[in-house]
Amino acid sequence: MSYFDVASAAPLHPVARQALQASLDEGWADPSRLYREGRRARMLLDAAREAAAEAVGCRTDELVFTPSGTASVHTAVAGALAARRRVGRHVVVSAVEHSSVLHSAAAHEGHGGSVTEVGVERTGAVRSDAFLKALREDTALACLQSANHEVGTVQPVEEVAEGCRAAGVPLFVDAAQSLAWGPVPGAWSLLAGSAHKWGGPAGVGLLVVRKGVRFAPQGPGDERESGRAPGFENIPGIVAAAASLRAVRAEAVARAGRLRELTDLLRARVPELVPDVEVVGDPVRRLPHLLTFSCLYVDGESLLHGLDRAGFSVSSGSSCTSSTLTPSHVLRAMGVVSEGNVRVSLPLGVDGSEVERFLEVLPGVVREVRERLGAPVAGAAGDAEAVTVDAVGLTCPQPVIELARAIGRVRPGGTVTVVADDEVAAVDIPAWCFTQGHEYVGATRRPDGAAAYEVRRRSAP
Amino acid sequence: MSYFDVASAAPLHPVARQALQASLDEGWADPSRLYREGRRARMLLDAAREAAAEAVGCRTDELVFTPSGTASVHTAVAGALAARRRVGRHVVVSAVEHSSVLHSAAAHEGHGGSVTEVGVERTGAVRSDAFLKALREDTALACLQSANHEVGTVQPVEEVAEGCRAAGVPLFVDAAQSLAWGPVPGAWSLLAGSAHKWGGPAGVGLLVVRKGVRFAPQGPGDERESGRAPGFENIPGIVAAAASLRAVRAEAVARAGRLRELTDLLRARVPELVPDVEVVGDPVRRLPHLLTFSCLYVDGESLLHGLDRAGFSVSSGSSCTSSTLTPSHVLRAMGVVSEGNVRVSLPLGVDGSEVERFLEVLPGVVREVRERLGAPVAGAAGDAEAVTVDAVGLTCPQPVIELARAIGRVRPGGTVTVVADDEVAAVDIPAWCFTQGHEYVGATRRPDGAAAYEVRRRSAP
Structure with missing residues (x-):
């Protein structure tokens, strides 16, 4: 079995497992209590916050732990917008943000706010000049992901952050896909991350709000995590998340080159081996482990089932594989084919032979589906x-x-x-x-x- | 060391630990994916939901998992209120609800709603007639805990639920303190629970919305958990929560009698051994493992430190032990002394000798604090x-x-x-x-x- 979908969720990293197990004994008590079990829990929580802040590149008092990346995104957008209500109620987002960002923007629109969605190039990249042009006098917040979750394209966050700073608009960065690979550069204001994307446990998100950025948490008050993440802290999960981020970072630096070779191989070989395939996403400015392609005349669900039977777990942005039956908004915004879409995201420790075997298996799986659907023969011409x-x-x-x-x-x-x-x-x-x-x-x-x-x-x- | 504060957080139950470790290997993938890792995760999630629903006494499609008991409460109150907005914007709560309920009510008030807080008897119990009298034509929701978290008093949920049903008002029950002891009886409409209170892991809450109860989740949309709990599911935590609830229930039934004997002993002996003590809470209609008393002329923080040094971890509703420096709203609503307050909540497996040792240690700890503060000699009279x-x-x-x-x-x-x-x-x-x-x-x-x-x-x- 080859699991090629770490962009959805990575298996638990060994360091995360060790840290989780170790802190189950020490980290279960309420860290706000004065007795020794509480003090031990508080120490673990403080140490995890320091480790996570160092990896993100922020101060410890700028970082809180939330129950998920989605919770971080929802809290970041709502809190930043509420704090700048007097400035205005306009939000700028890229058209290829994660659904949690777009849903936050939609909720804001539902409450009377306005949203500008900035389109992307065919590579999935935002043009920083186009993005910055969308800023207005009444723009309360701008949102740009560090890298796209479906096609791996890296966004020009540093330039956009610079422009936002000049315009006096806070920039929120959804860094869920890139935190394993390094800190997000630039003068961003808010940032969200998600532990299960880097091999930490599910149930832990990061939310960073830079000092000096106005922020007003919404919803009922709660004392925990600086009032930004209600509910009893999941300390074993938090400890495992912080420990694994540190461990994964070290490995990611060492493995990025090899992963890029493997995804370059896939990018080159897939269109050679399978006719009528479009490889999408930026060929250069991209995450090292992720590539996406679309196979014409094939439905994504059949393709995924065929690959699953052959021992490969991948995901798809095709409409027929989602519960909503709409194609990926990312592929749509890029203007690329959404049918027969396959996203491959390789785990850190992937073996080259697994990738070779994927290349062996893929053409037959696509051919089989095409034959069943009666796909056309290329090159025919009539009068x-x-x-x-x-x-x-x-x-x-x-x-x-x-x-x-x-x-x-x-x-x-x-x-x-x-x-x-x-x-x-x-x-x-x-x-x-x-x-x-x-x-x-x-x-x-x-x-x-x-x-x-x-x-x-x-x-x- | 004796940890006597399970009402804050219980140490991880061995069954929870086993279930957590077992599901780390099987439950890390995205349960909405079609490949085998996703299907395995989905099966674990479905099985956990069945087990939890059986323990709560509801249908599986009525129960979702959230990141915490607090998240469950916030979601329940906001979702129920939004769905009945046309009926009205009035909420009834007891004055001794958990802060997550009161903060939800306060947030609703901040958005133009109105709240009636129903007072309690000196025992901490709500009178069902007084509670039901507070219902109005425009009451959208009533909230009553199953049992109080600070004094252990059991509330008349069944009667109140009956009255609410007759009035056509949904009743939300915060069952965080009582779920370990059994299902909540009666015709309630919504219910919240928290796994770390029964020996499950932190990071898992339960939210039950009965079929037919109007509910409109607030905040940005998300497909997971029926749209009621955004964010990637923490399946290992959820599996551990469900498995331990079942295990704890079986033990709780077996241990309740013994725990009640021990808390009865404490209720009787503490006032005999320590002068100027008031034992608070209902002596009969109460949780079996919890008791609370207040020691006059003593500050809670010194008392907690003294007990901690003697090897006992307890909590306190005194003002000097909270970050807000206000005394417990529960003790205030009951009209009992809040100074020198101590809550003892015994773990399921407590040994009688630990309770005996607590009774040996307590008088000396109180005496020492009183001497230092210059407490008065009882019985003196002047002219x-x-x-x-x-x-x-x-x-x-x-x-x-x-x-x-x-x-x-x-x-x-x-x-x-x-x-x-x-x-x-x-x-x-x-x-x-x-x-x-x-x-x-x-x-x-x-x-x-x-x-x-x-x-x-x-x-x-």
Whole structure:
């Protein structure tokens, strides 16, 4: 079995396990009590805070422990916005933030705030000038992740932080995906992290609020963790989180080069071994262990099941693998194909032979799914002037498969119109055209809710 | 060392430890993922939910896991209130609820809601008729704990739930202190619990919302735990919490009788061995393992330190042991003395000899503190008609000590006036009069913020 999904959750690091077990005996009591069990618990908590603060690069009194990365994000956004209410109620976020950030922004909008979502390049990267241009007089907070969780693209946090500082706007950084690799550089104001992403236990998040940054915790008052994280502290978890962050950092520095070689290998070999694949994300400015690609004419769920049967655990941003049946907002914002999407995120200790075996297995798994779905043969050409395809009632990836088949029936410069009611087609048809070099003419919404997507076949082969 | 403070946090139960360690290997992955590590995590989570629901006496789809008892309380109150906003914005709480409930009510008040705090008897018990009388047409939610966390008094939840049901008002029960001892009876609507109170790990709370009860989670959306507890699930903690609840229940049934004998012994012997002690809380309708008493003319902090040095870890509701320097709101609502307060909550496996040793040690510890503070000699009587004592600038327990000394200088029927600016005197002077049989005449606020408390010495000795 090869687990290639550490970007979702990393298995518990041995150091985390040791620290957890050791502190179960010493860290169960209430750290606010005066008796010896309480004092011991307090000492563990203080030591963990020091270790975590050192790894993050902040003061100990700037860092609190929360129950999760999500809790850190929700608290950071709500607390920063409330404290700057007099300045205004405008928030700037990138379009590829983690859902916890976007949901926080949506909740703020639901309470009368306004949100600007800054788009990204096709690599998933925010352009710092575009981001900073979105700042306004009434901007209370800006939010930018350190690196993207789905495609691994590293964001220009340092430049954006500098610009935010100049504009007097606090910058919140969701650092959940990058903290294992190093501290986040730059003059950011607030930061969130999540222990289970770096091999710490579930149930522990970090929230950092720099000194001098205005912050007003929301919700009912509570004395613990400087009033920023209500509830009894999970000290064994916190100790394990801090100890493993330190341990993982040391290994990450040593292993980053090797992981980058392996993901470079995957980035190069996957499109060679599997036809009609798009590798997405920035090829250079990216996390060392993560890569993402999309396989045309394949549904993500079948692909994941096939890989699971072959012994590989990966994740997908395709719509058919999520409970909401919408494709990843990250892939959508990037304008890349979301069908047949696979994210590979390698564990620190991965063996090169596992990656080799993945490359052996993948082509067969994709081929099998494509055959079952009746994917088109590449390169076919016909002489029709215009073809219309009815794909109403079909779901991803079928509308794109129907389009690709129909393209084989028209002459260069001819058009295909696909009528589809699957919302994902609105993302995948333009993205497919981009990857194939055809012209996406546009879509017309029909009265029954379906849309007619028009595509012109490229002239040169 | 004897740890007598399980009402704050119980040491990890051996079953919790085993379950935690076993599930660290199986329960670290994301339970929403389709691959095998995710499916294994999901199975553990589902099994834990079944076990917890059985112990609570609810359906599995009514129970979610949260990061803490406090999180459960905050979520329960906010979600229930939001869902019944059209009915009204009035909340009824008992005056002796846990601070997480009172802080939730205060937050609601801060957003324009209204709160009725129902007082309690001197035993700490709510009268169900008084509680139900507080329900109004616009009452959106009523909150009553199953048992009090500071004095152990069991509340009439079943009767109150019946009355609330008749009035169409949902009842939220904070069951944090009682879940180890059995399910909460009656037709309650929402319930919260906290694993570290029963020997489970920190970082796990329970939230139950009965089917048919309107509930609208607040804050940013999140798919996990039915949208009621955002953030990645702490599955090893959850498994340990559920396993230990089941184990603790079995032991609690077997040990309750013995624990009640031991706390009965303490209730009887402490006032015999230590002069000027008031045992508080209901002598009969109470948790089996918990008792609370207050020692006059002693400060809680010195008492706790003395007991800690003698090897006993207990807690206190006295003002001088809390970071806010206010006495326990529970003791204040009961109208009992808050100075020199000690809460003893015995672990399930306590040995009778530990309790015997506590009884040996306690009198000396109290005597030592009293001598140092210059506590009065009981029974002295003088012939003065009226004495005024200046206690401005003195803090608990000094104003009461000054009063007790002065009483020794006046004739029966004479008066003592104590001028004090310590807020705690407003609680402790009337409560002291009650325990000593003197008449508390009243207080007059002075322009400088201090108050003059007038006490009339009882006529008969």
